[in-house]
Structure formats: structure tokens, C-alpha cells
Amino acid sequence: MSDNLIELSNVTVFYPNTEEPALRNIDLTIRDGEFVAIIGPLNSGKSTLIRTISGIIPHIIQGRVYGTVKVCGMDIREHHVSELIECIGVVLDDPKKQIINLTVEDDIAFGPLNLGLSLDEVIKRTRYAINVMKLKGLEKRHPKELSDGQQQRVVLAGVLALRPRIIALDEPIALLDPVGKYETLSILKELNRKYGITVIVTESGNDLDKILEAASRVIVMNSGRIILDGTPEQIIRSGVLERVGLDLPDSLKLLLKYVNDYKVLSSTTQNINNLIKYLLKQNAINKIVKEVSKCFVKKHPRSNKEVLIANNIWYEYPNGVKALKGISLRLYEGEIMGIIGPNGSGKTTLALVLTGILKPTNKDAVIKMLDKNILELDDHVRIKLINYVFQNPDNQLLSNKVSEELVLAYKLLDMTIDPLSKEYLDQVVKKFGLEKYLDQNIGLLSRDIKLFTAIASIITLKPRVIIIDEPTNGLDPQSTSKLMNIVLDLKSNGHSIVIISHNMDLILKYCDRVIVVNDGKIVMEGDPFTVFLRRNELLKIGIRPPKIIELLYELIEKRIIDRNVFYSGSLEGVM
């Protein structure tokens, strides 16, 4: 048998009732032992490719497949998904929904059970997957009690227990916190390098740098076509990323200006000393410090007008879990504040309490906005002062059409749409670029448009404070950039924005201030650059700062540069 595990020849795929193909004339060969990253903007065909090679299309989703698709020598049209699972295992884009059972070990054993294996073999495979995925001690736990990264590992273990030769993962780290992303990619690298499993991952862009670091081969897709196939370095240097609307984080682009050898940069997670030696040799450190100082160190004083004051907030869930433990914070006019923290640290609970969806469980809690006590206000008054955009836009969307959704709040609150409101609505539609989607069915829209609709529908209420939970999840860099421009625009109009995110590059670039929440308490607060420089403290609670900060931290620790250089504006002390 040849080394080729996957062979696609002139493959075109249509979804039911569509005339535009989702994949167009794809020719692709993937060899045994490769770690392939399939990257591209939203709707470029990445997920369809994964679904096609795993047989989900045409066997579960009734698409039309033209051309030849062979996986482990089997034609996917002649073999059902259940016959392909010992060759290719699939992890869907939302792993939580792939967990079937209610204990970790039951879920991992589910696949082997379905294969009709003996009990001894099922137990053997389950134990093997638990060991490889480092899930020992969690066997009897309910998967939903685990962190996102651990849940991702449970799903991977479930697939691994089927002993497939290939594991294909659709956006595997998009929904994870920074440590979850790191853990998942480490495991995937280990599966590939130590156990020889062929790994295929897709990525829309916000974690592009991390995926490129792990992959040995990168396939770039756009509009259903493969437009480039090469090594990570070739892809980065080709300029194709910008052309298809993908982009690397600003901090990484800055480093790439001074590092010609991508291998040096991609190995920094394991060994940052190589990069430091390289930069010292290139005499590039002072230039980097200068640019960082210019781009990422916030020097503009914020407004002193407090719009939101929260004092001593405690919240305990009915099951006794204390999610918030005496949180106090201030939010200022026209400020973008980031909230970061590991999964389960209380970030979302804090947002729900601030917006009045949950009431603090202590009597002396204070939440005030512009001298009004938020805790005593009715929903219909409060939501015009402070509002919240959920992580999953599907939760926010009630109507069938975008146009109906945008005026929904007016209807629900019995507000009349006067000419002034109509003008404002038109402005919002234009700002979000929703003009051509107004009459479209919301259920059929892509994630970015759904998110824009959800945020726009909240903005129509003109709240002074808007909390956005994980705004960049599932977005490509182009959509992220568009969204953040809108956020900046809101800021300039005096709105205060709170962004809850695991995207540290986004926090570094856009936030004026960041608070770090851990175990229901605020453990750090300050401008993002300064907070991220407390790298070791952050790592202890599961936060990994952007790569450039990791570099600067090491430079400071090694006394190559002085911490004050970023704030003084002088380059004295830089080697």
C-alpha cells in the first residue's frame, strides 16, 4: 500500500439545494504521518473538505460529491462513515456537542463499544486513550464539569480509542482558553510525532500563528479552492495570507520583520533562548523594543468619569459553587476594558451580574451606573444602560430575518421607531455592513454575520456600556478587524466596552485596561502590556501572554533590557 492516506482527484462538492459548489476541483494527496493545517477565511471550504474526507458528506449530510475521494484506499461513496472510523476520526468544531456520555470513561468507551469489540479490548483501548490524553484521575467526572481544554481532550480520546490512522479536527482550538489551546496543540503534536498519527486541522485565522507552529504542511483555501500548498514558512513569506483576508497577530508580524528564519520563531514556545540569540546577533532588539513601545504601550490617559461602579460582588450558584468572591471594579467613559481569566474563573458570571441577569447573592453588593442602582432597575430600563452580547450569537437571535431582529428590541419595549431612530438604525446597518443581509434568513447566515446582527441588535438600544463575550470566536481576521473597528467607533462616541476574551493579542492591541479574574476574584489589573509582563504569575493561572511579551519578559529577566524603557520613551538600557 502506498504512503498516501487521502487522495482526492478533481473533487467538487455541492450542499443540498445549492448551485454554488462548496469545494471546486480539489486535487489533494495527504501522506501517512503528516501534520496538515488547512487554513482559509470563513466559508472557504475547510469544514466541507473535512466532512468529505470523513464521509460525513454524502452519507450523513446529503451533499453531491463529484470526482474521487479515497481514504485508506476506500472510496468514501462506497463505504459508510461507520466503516471509515477506524481509518479517520473526526472532531467537530464544537467538541462539547460531540460528547455523548455523562462520564469521561463512558464517553471514551462509546466508540469501541460500537465497534463490537470484546469487553477486555474496550477497556484496554479506553485506558490507552486516557493515558495518551493525560486524563487520568478524571475518568468518573462529568465531562461538563471539566475545562474546555479537558473536554477537547475527552473528545480526542474518544476518537483515539477507535485507533484511527488519521485524526481530522475542525477548528480545534478556536473555543479554548490560552492554556487549553497550548495543551491541545501539544497533544496533537505528540500524537503526530510520537504515535505516527496523521493529523489534519482547520483554522480560520485567529489562532493561525499557533497552528502554523505545529503543522508541517499548510494548505490555503479560498472560495472552495486550494490556492497554495507548502510549508508554514513558504505560506507566511508568500503574502497569500493577506490576499485571502487572513493575517497573523500584529505582535508576530513585528517579530517576523526581524526574523528571517521562521524555524527560530516557531520553536520559541519550547526554547526562547534561540530567538534571543538570533535577535542579538541581528542587533534587532532595540528596534523591536522601540516598535513595541510605540504600538502596544498605552500612554493616553483615560477619562476620569466613572460610568460603572461595582463594589463587593459575591455570587453563589444554587449548587453551592461560589463564582464571584467580592469583586469590585470601575469602568470609565469611553474605555475598552478587557476581562481575561481561565475557563470557569467567573468572567461570564461577572458579566451576567453586571447586566442584572443574575443578582448578587450578598446583600451589601453595589452596582451603580451614572448614580442609578442597577440592582433596583427594571429590565427594560437597565438594558438601555448596560447590555451584553453572548458568546454564541444564536442565543441572541429570535427573529427569522436580520431586518426584523434589528427592530426587535424596539417592539419588545413598545418603543416607536421615529425618523430619528430610523436614521440611527440605518447607520447601524451600514456600520456593520448588513445591508445585503436584511431580508435573509438568520438561520442560514455565517457566524460573522450572525454575530454582527446580534451586536447591532443590542446597539440599537444605545446602551452606555456594552459587554461582549468572546467576540472573535469563530471569526476570521478580516471579520475580527471589522468588528474591532466598530468597537473603536463606539468608544469614540463615548460608549464603554467590556471585552471578555481568550484572545490575548486582541486584548493587547485594543484594550485600554485589563482585569484578570481567577477563582472569582480580580487578581491583577492595569494596562494590558504591563499586566502581560507579569508572565509567570499569569502562567500559573492558565493565561499565556502573546509571543512578543514572552520575548520581552525573557529579555527583562536576562537583564538585556530594562523594564522602564517601555514607559520612559528612552532606549537607554537596551543592548
Place this chain on the structure above:
Amino acid sequence: MPVIFEYVPKDTGIHRLNPIVKILMLVVLFTMLSIYWDLRFLLLLTFLSTLLYVLSKTPAKWMLLSIPFCIIKFFEASLLGIMQSNPELFKTLPTDVASTIIARFGPFTLTYGGLLWTLAVILKIVNTMMLTFMFIHTTSLNDLIRALSTLKIPPKIIYVFIITLRFVPDMWRELKMLINAQRLKGWNIKVRNPIKLLKMTRMIVGAFIRKVILHVEILSIALQIRGFSLNATRYPWKIKLTSADKILMVLMVLVLVVATYLYFTLDLGKI
């Protein structure tokens, strides 16, 4: 946090029972619940169900769900007088006692027979829910699939069980989140105007159905990519029963035979 309708692994005697024994136990108890109308027997069954419920450490608050059903049944059965006027129902209770009027509420009358019948219906509902919740709380999905496969239940029916058991808790969570998200747009279930209330509810239902469809689609894919196939039953294991399982199985079969015999020959358990 586990929500309603979810299995929770615990070390209780009921959890340790073979799922086939639990299924047999449910079949026997449900059969008795369906044929018995005599309150004394139903109270005995209620005692047994409560004992199982407590021993399995199933959360007591799950039973709050039975309250609306009991209220609806009470109004339907006692006040509206449905059924109790049917003399066929009363096999052992003298007709004059059954038709004795206890109270009048406008055009409705509450009779002694009607009250007994209503209480019997309510006990049946409570028992059925208690036993079902106990079973769900103590039986993992894998165990259930294995047990049903061993009993040669067709995969399509097993699939319905999986979807339901996996699906209800997830949808419960989703519904709570959906309602919270909509409150932020001014959606309010506490409106007094019934037409507005209906409109508000309709909106949530529409969005919820969209979520349900999406969820079922993903769950269906998730099951199949983990090897679950509608066309095959491939659980080759033999049933391994412990002594407790065997004793309980024999006991249950005996109870069923005796109870049915007494019911048909001596009218025992009839109202």
C-alpha cells in the same frame, strides 16, 4: 453541573444493579401501576418507589416537575367530572358510595368515587415519574445501550433513547441561556396581557426550535462518527449478573406473576 434528566455516577446499590434488572424492575412496577386502582395498593407501590428513589440518591427537586401534571390531572379528573361517572370503573366500590357527593363548585361536583379515582391517577403519575427519574439518574447511556441491545431492541429505538436522554438536559441548558439573552432585549414573560404573553412565548419557541434542529443534526453526526450505526447491533457481550441481580430478577418476576394472578382472579387492586 448536572441538570434534570442526567445520569450521575454514584456508588449506590441501585447504580450497581445490572441495567437489565433495572429495566425488568421498571416493567414490573409500571405494569402494576397501570392495572392497580386501589389506593391501598398504590400507596404500597408509592412507598416502594420512594424507597428506590431515596436509595438511588436521585435529587428530590426533580419531583417538582410532577406538580403541574398532578394539578392538571386533579382539575381534569375531579372537578370536571370526567370518567368517574363511568360505572365500569368501579368494580369493588358500591355505586352509591362512589356517587356520594363531597362538595360542589358551581356546575361541578366532587364525588367520593371521583376523589378516589383522582388520587389514584395522581399517585400513578408521581410513581411513574419517580421510577423514570430514578432509572435515568442511575443508568449510564453506555449501560442502557448495552442492555437494550442485549434485549434485541432495534437500533432505531435505541437511537431514540440516546437522543432523548442526551438531548433533554442540553436543551434545558440552552433554553435557560436563550431566555437570559432575550431579557437583554426586553423580552419579558411576566407581562399581564395574555396576547402579548403568547407573542413573547411564540418568539422564544421559534428560536428554540432552530436550536433544537441544529442540535439534533450535530448529535446525529456525533453519534455516527463514533461508530453508532442504525443498521447494526454489535454488542456481543453476555449478560453478567451478580447474585443481587439474580435475586432481584426472580423476585420481580414472582411479584409480577402473583400481582397479575390476584388482579384477574380476586379483583385485588381494583377500585
